Amino acid sequence: PSVGTDATKRKVCYFYHPTMGNFYYGNGHPMKPHRVRMTHALLEKYGLLRHMRILRPIPAHERDFCRFHADDYIAFLRTADPSVENNPATLRRFNIDDVECPIFHGLYKFCQLYAGASISAARQVNLDHYDIVINWSGGLHHAKKSMASGFCYVNDVVLAILSLLETRDRVLYVDIDIHHGDGVEEAFYTTDRVMTVSFHKFGGYFPGTGHIDDIGCDGGKYYAVNVPLDDGIDDESYLYIFKPVVAKAMEVFRPNAIVLQCGADSLSGDRLGCFNLSVRGHGECVKYMRSFNVPLMLLGGGGYTLHNVARCWCYETGVALGIEVNNKIPDHQYSEYFAPLYRIHLPTTNMTNKNSRKSLDDTIAKVLANLSKLQA
Ligand SMILES: CN1CC(C(=O)N[C@@H](CCCCCC(O)(O)c2ccon2)c2nc(-c3ccccc3F)c[nH]2)C1
Ligand SMILES: [Ca+2]
Numbered sequence: 001p002s003v004g005t006d007a008t009k010r011k012v013c014y015f016y017h018p019t020m021g022n023f024y025y026g027n028g029h030p031m032k033p034h035r036v037r038m039t040h041a042l043l044e045k046y047g048l049l050r051h052m053r054i055l056r057p058i059p060a061h062e063r064d065f066c067r068f069h070a071d072d073y074i075a076f077l078r079t080a081d082p083s084v085e086n087n088p089a090t091l092r093r094f095n096i097d098d099v100e101c102p103i104f105h106g107l108y109k110f111c112q113l114y115a116g117a118s119i120s121a122a123r124q125v126n127l128d129h130y131d132i133v134i135n136w137s138g139g140l141h142h143a144k145k146s147m148a149s150g151f152c153y154v155n156d157v158v159l160a161i162l163s164l165l166e167t168r169d170r171v172l173y174v175d176i177d178i179h180h181g182d183g184v185e186e187a188f189y190t191t192d193r194v195m196t197v198s199f200h201k202f203g204g205y206f207p208g209t210g211h212i213d214d215i216g217c218d219g220g221k222y223y224a225v226n227v228p229l230d231d232g233i234d235d236e237s238y239l240y241i242f243k244p245v246v247a248k249a250m251e252v253f254r255p256n257a258i259v260l261q262c263g264a265d266s267l268s269g270d271r272l273g274c275f276n277l278s279v280r281g282h283g284e285c286v287k288y289m290r291s292f293n294v295p296l297m298l299l300g301g302g303g304y305t306l307h308n309v310a311r312c313w314c315y316e317t318g319v320a321l322g323i324e325v326n327n328k329i330p331d332h333q334y335s336e337y338f339a340p341l342y343r344i345h346l347p348t349t350n351m352t353n354k355n356s357r358k359s360l361d362d363t364i365a366k367v368l369a370n371l372s373k374l375q376a
């Protein structure tokens, strides 16, 4: 709670490390940390940085990682280097390959910085210093205890939530990346202290998990929520299902911290995605989470059409601050990425929305029925 900020403003802490943009997954790989540097450049040019506390992350330490990950997996990542030959069985065991989760130069340093930022952000929430904390380099939701997956090596989201649980009883995790937030759901599948809510493309799509009937088990039954969606969903349909599901989750779970993974591959025109959201529609999810006035952590995630990712996360930083950014992108170091219109808001396409009103109503009904089981 921050005294002295009016209703539309929040105290915001933003984590960034100037070397983040230099990490490179390799030729042809869609995941480009450069997008985080592009976002930072926009924030600087728009003058948003001066409204936030800017902190450099403390690189995460091995012992931080081992609060969730297996010792031998972290020991492997610590020594991994493109110049070192590795035992193929070891690579297979940890799901390291040359296509999806490659070993690239500085891999462990990359993990230390993106996860260090999410852990540092959680510590700032624990200190009650800020209403909103932001780490656009984080949100790597696929990483498992002993395995890399879907471009993710260490699960900074799980590590951040574990840190939040030191001072809070109940943490709500919401995931608007087009892919299912499987690593986070799995980590907390049997506990009632974390509720995970993922909206994702389901059906013939990576990672394949996230079925609507996967609701958690044992002590965590009804604390996992999966909202499966089909191609082409637009702003209206997405918010039509997003708001009632989140409202019900807030009502029955009453979290005292929220983590929102803002994967930007759910935007229209994403290189790997197949949804049709605009920056405004995607940003409305951030605005909605912010409206509950519960300490909020914003993380990045997927996003493969670089200029759209930077547009989206710049706009959403403005949403967090309660500042509407001007649609005209000011001239700056990466302007050419935003040609020819140089606008923050992007046009969506006329692609078919395969999510009928009936399918959305059926999904909402099923999800709300499950969540109602948690009501006294
Ligand atoms: C055997 N089949 C191939 C595997 C598969 O389809 N993997 C997904 C992985 C998509 C990962 C998405 C990561 C994420 O956006 O959710 C994310 C990244 C960080 O935080 N979140 C995928 N890889 C690619 C891909 C990989 C390398 C090069 C080009 C590609 F299109 C596209 N989609 C399974
Ligand atoms: Ca998701």
Ligand SMILES: [Zn+2]
Residues within 6 Å of the ligand: 177, 178, 179, 263, 265, 301, 302, 303
């Ligand atoms: Zn994704």
